Amino acid sequence: MENLKGLTNRISDTIWEIPKSADPDMNVPVHIYYNEELFNNLDNGVIKQGINVATLPGLVNKVSVMPDGHWGYGFPIGGVAAMDAEKGVVSPGGIGFDINCGMRLIQTNLTRDEVQPKLKQLIDELFIAVPAGVGRKSDLALSPRQLDDVMVNGVDWIIDNGYGWKEDRLFMEEQGSIPDAKPELISHKAKSRGRNQIGTLGSGNHFLEIQVAKKENVYDQDTASAFGINKDNQVVIMIHSGSRGFGHQVASEYLKTFLDNMPKYGLKIRDKELAAAPIHSRDGQNYLGAMASAANFAFANRAYMMYKTRQVFSKIFGRDAEELGMHLTYDVCHNIAKFEEHLVDGRKKRVLVHRKGATRAFPPNHPDLAPQYKEYGQPVIIGGSMETGSYVLAGVEGSMHEAFGSSAHGSGRTMSRSRAKKQIDGKELEQKMHKKGIYVKAASYKGLAEEAGIAYKNLDSVVKAALDGNLTKPVAKLLPIGNIKG
DNA sequence: ATGTAC
Numbered sequence: 280m281e282n283l284k285g286l287t288n289r290i291s292d293t294i295w296e297i298p299k300s301a302d303p304d305m306n307v308p309v310h311i312y313y314n315e316e317l318f319n320n321l322d323n324g325v326i327k328q329g330i331n332v333a334t335l336p337g338l339v340n341k342v343s344v345m346p347d348g349h350w351g352y353g354f355p356i357g358g359v360a361a362m363d364a365e366k367g368v369v370s371p372g373g374i375g376f377d378i379n380c381g382m383r384l385i386q387t388n389l390t391r392d393e394v395q396p397k398l399k400q401l402i403d404e405l406f407i408a409v410p411a412g413v414g415r416k417s418d419l420a421l422s423p424r425q426l427d428d429v430m431v432n433g434v435d436w437i438i439d440n441g442y443g444w445k446e447d448r449l450f451m452e453e454q455g456s457i458p459d460a461k462p463e464l465i466s467h468k469a470k471s472r473g474r475n476q477i478g479t480l481g482s483g484n485h486f487l488e489i490q491v492a493k494k495e496n497v498y499d500q501d502t503a504s505a506f507g508i509n510k511d512n513q514v515v516i517m518i519h520s521g522s523r524g525f526g527h528q529v530a531s532e533y534l535k536t537f538l539d540n541m542p543k544y545g546l547k548i549r550d551k552e553l554a555a556a557p558i559h560s561r562d563g564q565n566y567l568g569a570m571a572s573a574a575n576f577a578f579a580n581r582a583y584m585m586y587k588t589r590q591v592f593s594k595i596f597g598r599d600a601e602e603l604g605m606h607l608t609y610d611v612c613h614n615i616a617k618f619e620e621h622l623v624d625g626r627k628k629r630v631l632v633h634r635k636g637a638t639r640a641f642p643p644n645h646p647d648l649a650p651q652y653k654e655y656g657q658p659v660i661i662g663g664s665m666e667t668g669s670y671v672l673a674g675v676e677g678s679m680h681e682a683f684g685s686s687a688h689g690s691g692r693t694m695s696r697s698r699a700k701k702q703i704d705g706k707e708l709e710q711k712m713h714k715k716g717i718y719v720k721a722a723s724y725k726g727l728a729e730e731a732g733i734a735y736k737n738l739d740s741v742v743k744a745a746l747d748g749n750l751t752k753p754v755a756k757l758l759p760i761g762n763i764k765g
Numbered sequence: 766a767t768g769t770a771c
Contacts, residue, residue: 352766375766376766376767377766377767380766413767413768413769414767414768472767472768481766481767482766482767482769483766483767484766485766521766522766523766523767524766524767524768526766526767527766527767528767530766530767531767614766
C-alpha cells in the first residue's frame with residue numbers, strides 16, 4: 280500500500296491532522312494525537328480507518344485518534360468519534376466487540392513490605408477465586424431474572440446482593456449503571472453464554488494485577504492522595520476485563536443486523552466493518568438498549584472480581600477488607616458509546632460519543648464526578664503490559680476541547696499475537712518475570728507469550744503524548760509485582 | 766476481544 284502519511288499535516292507538537300480535503304467524502308477532519316516516535320511507527324491502517332470513520336453521517340468537530348491508537352475492526356482502537364444525537368448514526372465497530380471493556384483500580388493501605396511475603400499465596404488464591412482464560416465459568420450462576428436485573432442495574436445488583444460496598448457505585452463511570460438497558464432485546468444465546476460469566480477475567484490482554492506505587496513515581500501527590508495513594512510503596516490492585524462472551528455475542532448479532540439493514544436506511548459505508556444505523560432508527564435504538572445491557576453486565580463482572588479480591592486479601596491478612604482500606608478508586612469504560620453534552624460551534628450540544636479503546640477523562644468540576652474528585656478530575660486508568668507497568672492519570676479541561684473528554688487506554692500492540700507466540704516462549708517468560716520480581720500465573724503459556732512487554736508500544740511514550748497533548752495530567756505510575764492472566 | 770468457524 281502507498282504510504283498515507285503524506286495525507287497528514289502536523290498542526291502542533293502533538294497533533295497530526297488529516298484535513299477534510301484529503302477525501303471528498305470526509306465530513307470532519309481527523310486528529311491523531313501522537314509524538315515523533317509514535318508517528319514514525321504510525322500504521323497506514325490507522326490513517327485509512329481514520330478517513331473511513333470521518334465519512335460517517337452526523338459527525339461533529341472531528342475524529343480523534345489517541346496516542347495508543349492502532350488498527351482495529353472498522354474503527355481504530357484508540358478512536359473517538361461523536362455524532363449529533365438527532366442526525367447521527369451509531370456504529371458498533373466504534374464501540375468494539377468487548378462492550379464496556381474497562382479498567383478498575385482498587386486501593387489498599389498495605390505496603391510492598393507487608394505484601395511481598397504473602398505475594399505468592401495471594402496470586403495463587405486469586406487465580407482460583409477469579410476464573411481466568413477462555414470459557415472459564417463463575418461460581419455464580421444467575422437465574423434468568425437475576426441476569427435481567429444485572430443488565431438493568433449493573434453494579435447495584437452486586438451491591439444489593441452483598442457483593443459490594445454502598446460507596447463503590449460513587450467511584451464508577453455512570454455510577455456503575457447505564458440507563459435505558461433493554462434485556463428483552465438480548466438473545467437467548469447471549470443470555471446463556473453470560474449467565475455464568477459474572478466474575479470471570481477472560482483472556483487476551485485482560486488481567487488482574489497487584490501493583491506498587493513508589494514515591495518517586497507519584498507525580499501529583501495531592502491528586503494521588505485524593506485517589507487513595509498516599510504512602511511510599513503502597514499496594515494497589517488493577518483489573519482489566521469486559522463483558523466476556525455475553526457482550527461479544529450481543530455485538531456480533533447487532534453487527535450482522537446492521538449490515539443487513541443498511542440499505543434500508545440509505546447509508547453508504549465504505550467498509551462493512553463500519554456498519555451503522557441512524558441513532559433514532561429502530562435498529563439504532565435497539566442496539567443502544569442492548570449495548571447498555573452488556574455495559575451493565577461488564578460493570579457487574581468487574582465488581583464481582585473485586586468482591587473476590589477483597590475476600591482473598593481479607594483471608595490472607597486476617598483482617599476485614601475495610602480494615603485493609605480496599606476502597607474502589609475508580610472503574611472506567613474504554614469501549615462504549617455515551618450521550619454527553621459537548622461544545623460544537625461554540626454551543627452545547629447533545630452528542631453520542633463513541634470511545635473505542637479510549638478512556639473517558641472528564642475534567643475537574645464535571646457534574647458526573649463524585650464530590651471527592653471534583654477538585655482533581657476523573658481518574659483515568661491506563662493499563663500497560665504486565666512487564667512494564669500502568670498509570671493512573673486525571674482528566675483535564677483540555678481534553679474536552681480536544682477529544683470530547685477522552686484519553687488513551689493502554690499501550691497498544693506493536694507485535695501481532697501470532698508473531699509474539701512464535702517469537703516468545705511462555706515458560707521462559709514466566710521464569711524471567713519471576714526473577715524480575717513479578718509473580719505471574721497464567722491460564723496458558725501461549726496466552727502469556729502473547730502479552731510479553733516487547734509485543735507492546737512503550738507505555739511511557741504513549742502517556743507522555745497524552746500529557747503533552749493536554750488530554751490528561753500525570754498522577755502516578757504503578758509497577759506490577761503480581762499478575763493473573765487468562 | 767471471543768465456547769478464536771455458519
